[in-house]
Amino acid sequence: MKLNPMELYNLLPKTNCRLCEAKTCMAFATKMALGDVLPEDCPPLLEKGFEKNLEKLRDLVAPMQSAEETGIKLDESKCTGCGNCVVVCPVDVAVEPPTGRGKAGRSRDTVFIVENGVSKIINLEKCRRFPPDRLNCRVCEQYCCTDAIEIW
Amino acid sequence: MEDVVCNGCSLLCDDVVVEVTDGEVHSLGLCRLGHQHLLSSIESNSPQASTRESGKATEVSIDEALERAAELLLSSERPILYGWSGSTNETITLGLELAKTLGGIIATPANLGMTQALSHTLHSMDLGIDLEYVRNNGELIIYWGSDPTESSHRHPSKFAVLPRGENIPEGIESRTIGVVDVRNTETMKMANHRLIIPPGMDSAILEALVSEISGTSSIASDVAGIGPQELIGLARNIRKADCTVIFYGSGIINSGNADANLSGLQAFIEAVRGIGKQAFALPMAPESNIMGAIKSLSTDASTSSITDIVAGDFDAALVVGDDALVELPGSAAKALAQLPLVYIGPPGITSGKARVSICITDDVITGIGTMNRLDLVEIEFKQWNSQKEERLAEHDVMARLLELIRKEKS
Numbered sequence: 033m034k035l036n037p038m039e040l041y042n043l044l045p046k047t048n049c050r051l052c053e054a055k056t057c058m059a060f061a062t063k064m065a066l067g068d069v070l071p072e073d074c075p076p077l078l079e080k081g082f083e084k085n086l087e088k089l090r091d092l093v094a095p096m097q098s099a100e101e102t103g104i105k106l107d108e109s110k111c112t113g114c115g116n117c118v119v120v121c122p123v124d125v126a127v128e129p130p131t132g133r134g135k136a137g138r139s140r141d142t143v144f145i146v147e148n149g150v151s152k153i154i155n156l157e158k159c160r161r162f163p164p165d166r167l168n169c170r171v172c173e174q175y176c177c178t179d180a181i182e183i184w
Numbered sequence: 185m186e187d188v189v190c191n192g193c194s195l196l197c198d199d200v201v202v203e204v205t206d207g208e209v210h211s212l213g214l215c216r217l218g219h220q221h222l223l224s225s226i227e228s229n230s231p232q233a234s235t236r237e238s239g240k241a242t243e244v245s246i247d248e249a250l251e252r253a254a255e256l257l258l259s260s261e262r263p264i265l266y267g268w269s270g271s272t273n274e275t276i277t278l279g280l281e282l283a284k285t286l287g288g289i290i291a292t293p294a295n296l297g298m299t300q301a302l303s304h305t306l307h308s309m310d311l312g313i314d315l316e317y318v319r320n321n322g323e324l325i326i327y328w329g330s331d332p333t334e335s336s337h338r339h340p341s342k343f344a345v346l347p348r349g350e351n352i353p354e355g356i357e358s359r360t361i362g363v364v365d366v367r368n369t370e371t372m373k374m375a376n377h378r379l380i381i382p383p384g385m386d387s388a389i390l391e392a393l394v395s396e397i398s399g400t401s402s403i404a405s406d407v408a409g410i411g412p413q414e415l416i417g418l419a420r421n422i423r424k425a426d427c428t429v430i431f432y433g434s435g436i437i438n439s440g441n442a443d444a445n446l447s448g449l450q451a452f453i454e455a456v457r458g459i460g461k462q463a464f465a466l467p468m469a470p471e472s473n474i475m476g477a478i479k480s481l482s483t484d485a486s487t488s489s490i491t492d493i494v495a496g497d498f499d500a501a502l503v504v505g506d507d508a509l510v511e512l513p514g515s516a517a518k519a520l521a522q523l524p525l526v527y528i529g530p531p532g533i534t535s536g537k538a539r540v541s542i543c544i545t546d547d548v549i550t551g552i553g554t555m556n557r558l559d560l561v562e563i564e565f566k567q568w569n570s571q572k573e574e575r576l577a578e579h580d581v582m583a584r585l586l587e588l589i590r591k592e593k594s
Contacts (some may be wrong), residue, residue: 041281082189114334114337114338114342115342119342119346120356132355133347133348133349134342134346136199136200136201136212137212146212146213148214150219175356177371177373178370
């Protein structure tokens with residue numbers, strides 16, 4: 033599921049009121065697309081007249097907020113074991129910093145591990161897409177050259 | 185788990201670990217290519233030798249096979265000693281000795297273009313950087329006629345595209361990636377600049393980039409089907425980057441215009457250096473020790489081109505470490521298969537056709553010797569103890585064959 037910040041922005045009050053942390057409504061929409069903020073974090077949106085917009089925004093961000101166990105699929109038959117996912121995954125690099133410099137991962141506390149020639153997801157619950165982070169992170173999918181990783 | 189050095193491709197990954205328990209192989213960090221190479225090396229671990237007469241193979245002892253091989257090579261007036269790109273540097277040194285002793289000619293798959301590329305004046309331009317330097321400094325990376333996703337799976341993640349380095353703090357976010365190829369390759373998925381060009385048009389693109397980078401003229405219309413905006417954008421990013429590295433492959437070397445393409449690369453590097461930035465060009469080749477073979481054989485060996493095999497210049501062949509009948513172009517493979525053939529190496533198509541075939545234990549298992557990585561850095565194999573069955577290293581077989589031939593000669 034990809035959230036389009038512009039689509040979210042069009043449903044906001046567009047007042048740039050600065051009542052939230054973001055400096056502009058566009059910045060707020062971008063944060064919402066990444067899962068960093070919720071529609072309720074926009075005070076003017078809770079005011080009378082914006083009920084329909086608030087409902088639409090809640091519907092749009094709901095799939096991301098409800099993601100618990102699914103969202104990433106790794107097709108091992110397509111995987112070449114290149115390790116791109118390990119090197120770009122922020123969680124893996126935080127757990128095992130040498131992987132960020134290209135070293136092969138050995139830790140079993142990471143999201144991905146390249147084992148027996150293919151990448152495997154071993155700790156899906158650590159992915160930043162899921163609670164508590166709920167970020168719309170897709171770097172593994174973005175840099176998987178063989179399209180073995182799919183996020184929906 | 186034990187540290188190993190993988191010789192599945194020319195990256196010679198030395199940060200991977202393996203464990204073999206009750207025949208079950210478990211690896212961490214090895215790519216699909218490396219893991220499959222390890223599996224097949226373990227499966228064909230038992231040394232075996234055979235001789236073949238009129239198409240009928242007979243299993244013989246290693247000693248008998250070596251005697252038959254020596255006899256066959258000694259009766260030849262002009263043998264070719266082909267292969268070496270999958271052998272250790274120490275085995276190649278023995279091969280050179282053997283070629284001298286027999287008065288034979290030595291050849292490698294590098295003779296299909298890589299040796300010629302490395303002899304081009306391009307490589308007299310102080311290109312001596314290693315892949316660690318690329319990881320730490322390579323800000324603009326271009327894969328030109330090379331596709332690491334197909335042949336050197338970890339090249340982008342370990343060195344050139346994704347990892348963070350000293351001057352590349354954000355990894356891929358700190359780099360710009362370009363891919364130039366004749367088709368839409370999987371590597372292009374990572375690229376900011378994707379240039380799909382018709383075969384043979386590399387030098388035209390290089391020329392356009394050189395003129396744009398050096399400011400002699402601006403690109404106003406399509407070049408080889410690539411629009412001016414795309415080319416100008418790439419040239420702008422090259423001008424901005426402190427260090428540009430081109431990894432060129434068979435698309436540059438084997439597209440029929442190797443000399444023009446390599447001269448184009450040279451002009452490109454001169455142009456980028458002319459604006460005060462760093463620029464390098466490094467070759468890409470998949471064979472595990474092709475760079476070691478080129479380095480060793482460039483010293484004092486009599487080498488041959490592949491066309492000499494087709495022309496029937498040889499009356500016997502020793503093939504070491506390469507499955508030559510699979511790798512060579514059809515006409516050369518056919519000509520080689522018709523010669524009295526001695527084969528030393530892992531089992532394959534060539535071992536099944538040779539008059540004398542000695543199948544050895546792969547160097548990844550014996551863990552002895554050195555090879556040169558793609559960037560010429562020497563990597564030493566690591567010994568590991570999970571494979572304790574009978575081993576027969578290629579190096580040992582070559583040493584025994586050389587000794588036997590020297591004895592017969594004297």
